[in-house]
Amino acid sequence: MEALLCSAFDLLSSLEPLQVRKGLRHLEGLLAKLCLSNTHNNTVSSGENYGIINTPSSPSPEKPTDPAFLEFVKLQSGFEWNVTTRLLSCLERLSSRPGNDNQTNALLLSCLELIQGMLLIHRPSRHLFARDIHMRTLLDLLDVGTCPQVQCTTILTLVCAMLESPENTRTFEAQDGLATITYLFKRRDTDQEVKLKALELLYFYLMPEEEPQHPTHTHTSSANHSRTKSKSKSHSSSVNTTASSLPLSNNTSSSKTSASSGVYSRTRERHHGHGNGQSRIKLGRNRSVLTTEEKKNILKEYLPTADMLVSDLQLNLLFQA
Template identity: 50%
Template sequence: MDALLSLAFDNISSREALKIRKGLRQIEGLLAQICLAQSKPRSPKKRAQAEHDGQRGHAKGLSDLREDAAFREFFRLQEGFQCNVASRLLSTLERLLGFPPSSQNDLVILSTLDLIQGLLILHPPSRALFSREDYLNILLDLLDSANPPAVQSASLLVLMTAMLENPRNMRTFESIDGLLTVTSLYKTRSTSRDVRLRAMEFLYLYLMPEVGSQKASSAPNAIGLQRSPSKLAALSGHARTHSRDSGNAMDLDEDDTGIRSMEEKQKALAQFLDNVPELVHGLREGGMLNASGG
């Protein structure tokens, strides 16, 4: 696994888009091997039929992943700077922002964002990377109106995942005018409907009661975040896993100090948005505050 990651890192560190795409596919393939349980048809005929139908495997449950040796090894490797995939992908994303604008570059950016979101779910401690202003600023830059709606939407998804159960990330987000950026995107008439809905999801998440990272116990399920905003409450209450291997550990400080109340966050958001009471009402009507313990 170390060798495959090293090869992928070499590719995504390239200045050539083709090599970057190759590296992204290598990382995606590794994650697929970890997260998918391979089906094993009994006969060659059934195996051929399964391949023809595209039935290569099914997603493992989170409880299965925690007991899977490959996943445990992958999780252990993520605790060190050398093999932490999320930090490498963020560096790649920053480099891609310097490439000339093109539809092909947008596709590579989308692939990178998708992988980052998945990694933040598989390895929740990597979310602590977003307590750094430079990493959060990369996502905020991608919300610029010059970027296509698909990139803006994917960036908001990563931003939501990075904020889950990480009050420190929230405070960094606030300190670099993240609320101004997201609310401006939400209010701008030229913003697409899908992006506006995604921005509203983020604002709902922002307003919910904060849960300290140390109170969580296992990795949440990303699919809920992508499919339905009504799942945000359940996601923020999910637990997380922790690695006990301290060798070559990253300094992913998960200090829970600085938790703000809902009232404080409503006041902060009200500086940029007039309909904060309506958003809070929507949270209560949807039962999300009750689901999260608010």
Template identity: 45%
Template sequence: METLLSLAFDNLSSFDPGKIKKGLKQVEGLLAQICLSGPSSSRKHADPQHHQQQQQQQQQQQQQPTRKMLSDLSSDPAFREFFKLQEGFEWNIAQRLLATLDWLVVRGGDGQYDLLIVNALDLLQGVLLLHPPSKALFTRSVHMNLLLDLLEPINSAAIQSATVITLVVALLDMPQNVRVFEQLDGLLTVTSLFRSRETNRDVKFRLTEFLYFYLTPETPPVAQKAGRDGSSPNGEAFKSPGRAGKKGGEKSGSGVTLSVEEKKQLVDRYLPGLVDELLRDLDTYKPFGGILS
């Protein structure tokens, strides 16, 4: 796996857009192998009837793909190796993707790198979900600012939509990241884009989802203890803490959580009168399947 990552990182570090595209494809292929790998089909049976049954099973699987949860992957050896490698700086994919994004943003003002930026954001979302500890990268203002820069009106609607989703993933179950987002005037950036008449309708839909997400209760992240032998990924990283409302801000070992009322007041500075409507919708329509309520 180190060899595959080394090849991908070499391409991602290139100044050639073609090599960067190849590096993104290599990362995508690696993640796909981890997430989509299943039991290998046996080829011992060569009779036509068995072959026909296999084809029917494959068609059924294509029509109804098996959904894998993050917790289901924790016992997979390939995933455990991947998780272990992500714990170190040298092989951390999220760090490399952020560096690539920064390079593309600086040199992509004319839109020629838009597709590469969107692809990198999509991969970043997946990596952060597969390796939640990598979200800690966004406690650094330089990385949070990169996402906020991608929300600027100069960027395409596709980039803005992908950035909003990435932002949700980066903030999910990470109150300390939310506080960095707020300190960097992230709410001003989001609400300004939301209010602008020039903003694409699909982007506004994503921004509405983001505001729903932001106005949900927070809880401190689960404390994580790294194993000394590094032989297996931290099981706590696969557990999503419950979201219980709080009457006031609560200090934790890794940050400060704010109550829904406190966050409502922050949003109300930029979108007066709209917050109550958003909260009513949150209670009524249960976006995100109700898991954030």
């Protein structure tokens, strides 16, 4: 296992795009084999279907049983073999390249999708996004000039990073993540699919938080993946309606500014603040968990119609109960 990872890491650190792509494919193949093998073992041993969302009336998901999968997850607890750390370094190098060519976008997409998988397979790796530098790496990919497909994939990666991780959500707030997402949502020239993904992230953000539990070294990726998708899809029928009904604030006219100005000028926002929202974010970051009401008040600094989102969210949760 170590030899396979070492080979992939060497390729990822290359400056040649073809070598980087080869390294990403090595990791894709390795993760696919490990997850499929583990899924097959659990399905055969339990007799249950793969991908069933865990509910109070259904049994808890089976723990991983495949020896290779368990060995891989165990290696992730050490810095030397942690895949997410290497992928983040690769992502930083790729995002710093000038231009917006198809080759770089393809590598970014592959890297982001692998990060999503790793965050669902190995929950402790999510702690990396409690650090400002790693959260900023993702938020910088949401700049106006970025390919819409990369923006959509980045938003989903943010969801995976904040899933059951309130500390990461506080970092997201402190790094002007809400300003970035709402700015994308309100821009007139933002791709429609990106707007929908941004709105889904806001729904996810407003979901009730729970105190994080102590992480373990064995995790079931299928349960986390199903939970993530269920949170997004539970609002899919109302997202289109909400997106069209939410009134935009007057600063949507700024959509005609050049892409080089960046998303909502996060640096300027960080230095000069944004009304009372900046103090609320600082207050919130000193606490591990915030209520939906508290998060709504923070979001209202950037999206005055946040009350509509909360009402819609509570209605959906009521029907799910």
